Amino acid sequence: MTFKRVAAACVGAALSLAITSFGSGAFAADTTTTTTWKPAEPPPPPPPPPLDIHGFFDVTFANDYMTPRGLLVTNTGLTTQIVSGLTFSLYKNPDTWINSFSVTVGTFNDLWSQQNHVQVGSWNEFDWWVSADWTIAKYWKTGVTYITFLSPPGNFRQERNVEPYIRFDDGALTGWAFTINPYVKLFYAIAGDSTVVVGNQGDTYDVEIGMVPTLDLKKITGVPLTIAAPTWVTVGPSSYWNRGVTGCGPTTTIEPCSLSNAGVFTTGLALKETLDWWIPTRWGTWYAKGGVQYYHIINDSLLLAQTFTGTANSYAAAHREVWVGYGGLGFTF
16 A cells, blocks of 8 residues: 555656646746747838939149140149039940940139239139030940130130040959050030130140059058049140241241140149048048149140240240149049
């Protein structure tokens, strides 16, 4: 009887323990499920579509104002040049022969600290332009610009011009940090005063052949700095630079200028640093820049033109070698 009582007691205890364990586990599981359950979170909102309107603003301070065609406009005081505009991206497709198409409208203003004009003060020049630009076969940039030059103080009549260009984007092809960026640009003067003062007035042209070797240090070191060497030469018919104006002698104004089909050669060093480490990109992509550009005047008629712009007192005193130092800042969005 003792053995039976002990066995019964053991069986009862086992059943009681099993029931207790099952109940505790179920309760624990039920408790865990109740405390950790959360409703499903809604999916994140889709990213905003990329902007198809982009803007730019750039201000440059320089010691001289030299045009890309080799005309020395001012060489005293401070030259301040302000460029601004909007670009409208109208088409983008990397899988077609024409990869992108955009239209840009912009303005250029030149302020000369020593002009002191009675009516316009330091406002020396105002230009406006509209351009259409394409990317073709991924690596070729081409386009055409219509641009008008205006003189607020009345130094020249309105000049209307067209500039088609083509450039090879070797960086898009190689992905390298160092690129060459060769290009050719035609400058066709439609009408108005000569853009080099003593040349033909309208229906003439010159051609700019150049390259912009560039080193992007961000791809190498992570520093957002680019170093470039803008280099070009201008060529064209001799009448673009001189329509028969004399005065290229050391002492008289009747000596004719020697004619040439080359205008100016220039090269320089340009540094540009992106300031996103300082200014948040939600305010645009800001940058600072600085550099120096050297110009060698090839065409004697460009030296004669300096006697008309006031940058030289005589042909003999004209500046064949010109150094332009500059600095500035700007932003894009």
